[in-house]
Amino acid sequence: MTTKVIKRIDEVTIRFAGDSGDGMQLTGTRFTETTAIQGNDLRTLPNYPAEIRAPAGTLAGVSAFQLNFSSHAIYTPGDSPDVLVAMNPAALKVHLKDLKRGGVILANANAYTDRNLKLANWDSNPLEDESLDDYDLYSVEMTKLVTNALEDSGLSSKDIERTKNMFALGLLFWMYNRSMDSTITWLEEKFKNAPEIAKANIAALKTGYNYGDTTEIFTTTYRVDRAEAEPGRYKSITGNDAVAYGFVAAANQAGKELFLGSYPITPASEILHALSALRNFGVKTFQAEDEIAGISSAIGASFAGDLAITTTSGPGLALKSEAIGLAVMTELPLVIVDVQRGGPSTGLPTKTEQSDLMQAIYGRNGEAPVPVIAAQSPTDCFDAAFEAAQVAFKYMTPVLLLSDGYLGLGSEPWRIPDPKDLPKIDVKHPDKSILEEDGVYKPYLRDEKTLARPWAIPGTPGLEHRIGGLEKEDVTGNVNYEPLNHEKMIHLRDEKIKRVANEYAPTQIYGNKKGGKLLVIGWGSTFGSIHVAVERAREKGYDVSQVHLRWVYPLPNDLESVLDKFEQILIPEVNLGQLIKIFRMNFQREMTGLDKIQGQPFKASEIEAKIYEMLG
Amino acid sequence: MSEVKTNEIKLTRKDFVSSSEVRWCPGCGDYAILANMQRVLPEMETKKEKYVFVSGIGCSSRFPYYMDTYGFHGIHGRAPAIASGVKLANPELEVWVITGDGDGFSIGGNHMIHVLRRNIDLNIILFNNRIYGxxxxQYSPTSQLGMKTKSSPWGSVDRPFNPASVAFGAEATFIARGIDVDAKGMQDVLTRAQKHKGTSFVEVYQNCIIFNDGEFEDVSNKKTRPDYALYVEHGKPMVFGKEKDKGIIIDGSHPRVVELGDKYTPENILHHDETNPIITNMLLQMSLDAHFPTPFGVLRAVDAPTYDDLLHEQIKQAKKQRGKSTLETLFYSGDTWEV
Structure with a gap:
């Protein structure tokens, strides 16, 4: 056994890549969990094909999972990986171009067969020729090593071969000084009905770990110290799970039952999965026959008094448009979650994009204003969901919550809030005592401050009333087609939603609070990349600041005065410039857009480059 | 059927009449359905505030405005989905869905089959006038082939379906039929529909006096109705005709109309069994066949678990199994670590 050197490093980005069947998402998730438990800050970016199993060995079938972890606070899954795990030639082909020069490649040599090389368009075996000379290559016969280790296991060669991802995971655990404990516990639990499979996977994991420890190929291991973080209890959470938790918390704080009407769609389905598991919290999930039934059932549940939500992605939001208008007209609380993906049409189901902003704000018939909130990180999905529910209740309105594939599937450490610190949500349902002398309930009599209407729910004696999609008479809610009443109601609904902006905290400027040369302003999942870019540029002495919008409709009342403090404005978006179009309608000034629309989030370096270009 | 509560004060028809002026065309069949509903509900043991009427779009879907109960006028075709949400949110509510042949079986066809399949405890009335009013x-999915309408001036080439057969195919647990001009028959099926646990599907033949007048003439006209309508009742022989002189038998594998007399008597002809799917299907097949009378009454009624019961039972069991579930237990589930 040779002496190994332990090198302390600050930040690492690892990308796990392999065939769709190689278990790369799982491997990445296990490494993430372990890394989180060890106290590093982290962000992840799963990147997988829309096909469940594209033909084995092909470029189309490559699935990847990127993890950035650090001893300091981080905001993105990393620009370029330091380490690439390439379980087959196709994975290497697809991802090599992203790897840093001199980066580590960990390859399963047994998968680099003539057939696989041909499928991945390699003329010769890159593990054996000079094409990887610029990198730190570790070619390991993973399949062979697990086969040898498990030859007495009694498992089929196919089952044995499937444990090779655990070998890779074990080797990386060794390289980065991580404990195998939580993965061993997890495997025992996952395969509790097939203990021989659990045993084999654990053996493969340990084989990988010991391989690193005993062979002479690897001379260095790395240590990434714990990140400084606010004291508290933490867990690793994805954006989609955080959305689910946020609504359970909101329902709890409002004393309401939670109803989800939803139709499965990538990349939003995990919210449905997470909430379906929570029957013990009284959560009612209704897997509807289609997107329209998903939201329609939620509207019904809202009418009957539940905290009602519906979850979807872009194509589903399009199908829900008419029903959102119904919720606008009936003025019922409802939250619609759109986990955006690449469009148009079916587009790029598993990739991220911010191209539903216009659809969210404007995509309905008639004048149908809806507040739109955008989450900025996986853990922020919890707060955004909670806040969306608060506004929906307080203003008696549907609220749209925008997330995206990057946030929904990505994860980061979440400082678990003390439920006692969560605000109570005050929800009132009137009873007979609100009736005036005429004894007639007036469903559209409004609160003076918020313009919200009362929420009388079926089952309440004496308040029987009818609402629906036809225009309402002011106050009485009776069907009414009179021209001036219609105009009045349009203005009332519009004004009500505008008043939501009164709820916002003042717009926060990161950087020069008094203003300066350049402001980078974004919304949603670009937060991390913008933040890192601005931070790096500031360290180099550039006069650049950041503002990130939480509510994209209505815009904050103080936004224009904030913009006025800066000479230049840069708006990076993962679309063709939707927010900047909205800004141009509202603010008469020069603004610069930076659009990227590749199904991938911004790299911080891309925004950083634009900052330098603008500041000369 | 929801939880039974005895009314302290006896409700009357007037308690269910809202202040909204009814705006259907004079002579429309919808008036009769509304009046019968308002007569039936006071006889039930459900409190007034527990009723919710949910509708979609179309002439029939204005119905909730005229009932002095909770009501929700939805969007086209979506009433079954909205009503499902209402019922799942509060299972104590008695929820009625009002729909038409276009609303329920064209634009909302998908929701209709799935609500029936799930057997959520709702009551659905389909106002079938075989036209878009x-x-x-314009012709509807129940308009007859060859029918000339504004959108089929050369005659419809669009083959219709029989809504009750669709309901049967969607595993409906309760299927009944009434007609606007027959108050007694309609009140009977509405009462049975509310009492049935699960989704009740009631088709009402309803005359559109403006665009499709006389569509159901043979069964509407008091003179011809006895010969063209077969009123079925569970356990009773299938007898019809002005003189109660005709009946239905099974001949081989087919139904046949026979004259009652020496050979066929009410005792030895076919008796209705609303739990027998073969008989229900036979009645449904007869509906559109000119050789047979049109069946009315409860065509099918079987017991099956309802979605709402199963869901709430699951919640109850999960709470029991997992013990007290607080936000702490949720947040702290899975791997956590201390900083």
């Missing part, structure tokens, strides 16, 4: 006279 509110959009002023």
């Amino acid at each position: 509110l959009t002023k006279g």
Whole structure:
């Protein structure tokens, strides 16, 4: 056994890549969990094909999972990986171009067969020729090593071969000084009905770990110290799970039952999965026959008094448009979650994009204003969901919550809030005592401050009333087609939603609070990349600041005065410039857009480059 | 059927009449359905505030405005989905869905089959007038082949379906049929529909006096109705005709109309069994066949678990199994670590 050197490093980005069947998402998730438990800050970016199993060995079938972890606070899954795990030639082909020069490649040599090389368009075996000379290559016969280790296991060669991802995971655990404990516990639990499979996977994991420890190929291991973080209890959470938790918390704080009407769609389905598991919290999930039934059932549940939500992605939001208008007209609380993906049409189901902003704000018939909130990180999905529910209740309105594939599937450490610190949500349902002398309930009599209407729910004696999609008479809610009443109601609904902006905290400027040369302003999942870019540029002495919008409709009342403090404005978006179009309608000034629309989030370096270009 | 509560004060028809002026065309069959509903509900043991009427779009879908109960006028075709949400949110509510042949079986066909399949405890009334009324006279998915309408001036080439057969195909647990001009028959099926646990599907033949007048003439006209309508009742022989002189038998594998007399008597002809799917299917097949009378009454009624019961039972069991579930237990589930 040779002496190994332990090198302390600050930040690492690892990308796990392999065939769709190689278990790369799982491997990445296990490494993430372990890394989180060890106290590093982290962000992840799963990147997988829309096909469940594209033909084995092909470029189309490559699935990847990127993890950035650090001893300091981080905001993105990393620009370029330091380490690439390439379980087959196709994975290497697809991802090599992203790897840093001199980066580590960990390859399963047994998968680099003539057939696989041909499928991945390699003329010769890159593990054996000079094409990887610029990198730190570790070619390991993973399949062979697990086969040898498990030859007495009694498992089929196919089952044995499937444990090779655990070998890779074990080797990386060794390289980065991580404990195998939580993965061993997890495997025992996952395969509790097939203990021989659990045993084999654990053996493969340990084989990988010991391989690193005993062979002479690897001379260095790395240590990434714990990140400084606010004291508290933490867990690793994805954006989609955080959305689910946020609504359970909101329902709890409002004393309401939670109803989800939803139709499965990538990349939003995990919210449905997470909430379906929570029957013990009284959560009612209704897997509807289609997107329209998903939201329609939620509207019904809202009418009957539940905290009602519906979850979807872009194509589903399009199908829900008419029903959102119904919720606008009936003025019922409802939250619609759109986990955006690449469009148009079916587009790029598993990739991220911010191209539903216009659809969210404007995509309905008639004048149908809806507040739109955008989450900025996986853990922020919890707060955004909670806040969306608060506004929906307080203003008696549907609220749209925008997330995206990057946030929904990505994860980061979440400082678990003390439920006692969560605000109570005050929800009132009137009873007979609100009736005036005429004894007639007036469903559209409004609160003076918020313009919200009362929420009388079926089952309440004496308040029987009818609402629906036809225009309402002011106050009485009776069907009414009179021209001036219609105009009045349009203005009332519009004004009500505008008043939501009164709820916002003042717009926060990161950087020069008094203003300066350049402001980078974004919304949603670009937060991390913008933040890192601005931070790096500031360290180099550039006069650049950041503002990130939480509510994209209505815009904050103080936004224009904030913009006025800066000479230049840069708006990076993962679309063709939707927010900047909205800004141009509202603010008469020069603004610069930076659009990227590749199904991938911004790299911080891309925004950083634009900052330098603008500041000369 | 929801939880039974005895009314302290006896409700009357007037308690269910809202202040909204009814705006259907004079002579429309919808008036009769509304009146019968308002007569039936006071006889039930459900409190007034527990009723919710949910509708979609179309002439029939204005119905909730005229009932002095909770009501929700939805969007086109979506009433079954909205009503499902209402019922799942509060299972104590008695929820009625009001729909038409276009609303329920064209634009909302998908929701209709799935609500029936799930057997959520709702009551659905389909106002079938075989025409689009509110959009002023286009053929509907129940309009007969060859029918001339504004959108089929050369005659419809669009083969219709029989809604009750669709309901049967969607595993409906309760299927009944009434007709606007027959108050007694309709009140009977509405009462049975509310009492049935699970989704009740009631088709009402309803005359559109403006765009499709006389569509159901043979069964509407008091003179011809006895010969063209077969009123079925569970356990009773299938007898019809002005003189109660005709009946239905099974001949081989087919139904046949026979004259009652020496050979066939009410005792030895076919008796209705609303739990027998073969008989229900036979009645449904007879509905559109000119050789047979049109069946009315409860065509099918079987017991099956309802979605709402199963869901709430699951919640109850999960709470029992997992013990007290607080936000702490949720947040702290899975791997956590201390900083």
